[in-house]
Amino acid sequence: MPTPYPAPAAAPPAGATPGIAAATLPAAPIAPPSAAAPPSEALGAAVIDWRWLAAGALVLTSLAGGWLVWRQRKPKVLRLAPPVAAPKEAEPPAPPRIDISLDIPGASRSLMTFTLRYRITLANRSERAVNDLALAVQLTTARQGQSNAAPLAAARSIARVERIGPHQSRSVTGEVQLPFAEIAPVIQGRIRLFIPLLHVTVEGEGQQRLVRSFVIGTPGMAEGRVQPLRMDILPGSLPDLRARAIEAPLPA
Numbered sequence: 001m002p003t004p005y006p007a008p009a010a011a012p013p014a015g016a017t018p019g020i021a022a023a024t025l026p027a028a029p030i031a032p033p034s035a036a037a038p039p040s041e042a043l044g045a046a047v048i049d050w051r052w053l054a055a056g057a058l059v060l061t062s063l064a065g066g067w068l069v070w071r072q073r074k075p076k077v078l079r080l081a082p083p084v085a086a087p088k089e090a091e092p093p094a095p096p097r098i099d100i101s102l103d104i105p106g107a108s109r110s111l112m113t114f115t116l117r118y119r120i121t122l123a124n125r126s127e128r129a130v131n132d133l134a135l136a137v138q139l140t141t142a143r144q145g146q147s148n149a150a151p152l153a154a155a156r157s158i159a160r161v162e163r164i165g166p167h168q169s170r171s172v173t174g175e176v177q178l179p180f181a182e183i184a185p186v187i188q189g190r191i192r193l194f195i196p197l198l199h200v201t202v203e204g205e206g207q208q209r210l211v212r213s214f215v216i217g218t219p220g221m222a223e224g225r226v227q228p229l230r231m232d233i234l235p236g237s238l239p240d241l242r243a244r245a246i247e248a249p250l251p252a
Contacts, residue, residue, distance in 0.1 A: 093206075096126035098133075098164075100200050100212040102243040105173075107216075110235050113177045114139075116216065120200055122161060123169040133161040133204035139178045142195040142215070144186060155201050185231055193228035198243065214243040 103119040116139060124130055136155040159172045178196070185192040196216035203209050217226030219242050226242050 093128070094126075095206060095208055096124060096128060096130045098130065098202060098207070098210060099123040099125055100202065100210070102198060102200065102212075102214045102245075104216060104241040104243050107238040107241050108236060109180075109233065109238060111180075113179050114183070114194075114196065115175055115177045116196065116198065116241075117173075117175045118198065119171055119173045121169055121171045122164060122202065124164040124166060127166050129163055129165045130207060131163050131205050133164070133202055133207065135159045135161065135172055136201040137174075137176055138199045138201075139176045140197045140199065141178070141183050142186070142197055143184045155199065161204075183231070186228060192231040194231055195228045197246075213246050215246050216241055216243055218242070 099122075101121045101123070103121070104116065105119055106117045108115045118137070120135065120137070122133065122135070134157060136157045138155040156176070158174050158176075161170050161172070164170050176198070183194045185194055187193075198214045198216060200212045200214070201209065202211075215226055217228055218239060220227045224244060226244050229238070
């Protein structure tokens, strides 16, 4: 409630002396200063509503929380390690290389058969030993217009070689016969000839079947070539014979 102020004093009567009247009148009591009135909105004072600030802070907090949740749910790119190379399987060792050579120490003929003495040499050209080799031979004659492949079913086993070390060789000797009734002659003019063929077969542990064929005859004019034998030679020992390796087709 506003503090009452004293009523103003009455005006002095007319004709009175102003100075005397002022001296004779008591001074009016002075009211104590009252508390200042709070500022009014009408005067333009700034008023802050903290409820709006709290609401804005809540909205920002919600947005930040949603962003964090989105980052956590976002699928991560998996960085796959390069595939580990599978260990290579050990390759099976290559089959050993075996060379076959043939020498003819002698030959003969009788009325019924042709006999051939041979020396077969097996040379191991590989870096490892070969074991348990089986050796077989067959004596035939060349036929015109026919395949001269070795008929393996009729090959005759002659020896077994237990072992040949790396870069070593073994020789096998023997003889084989061919009845004249099985000889197919080759006619040249009035001369009947025959061409002996010796087929050598080698089989063994870790070794594919190996077949080599050789043509037998007397030394020819050209180096390395041989001449056919005559059918009308007399029984007995034959002259010096040679063997030459040929590329005979293998049987199916």
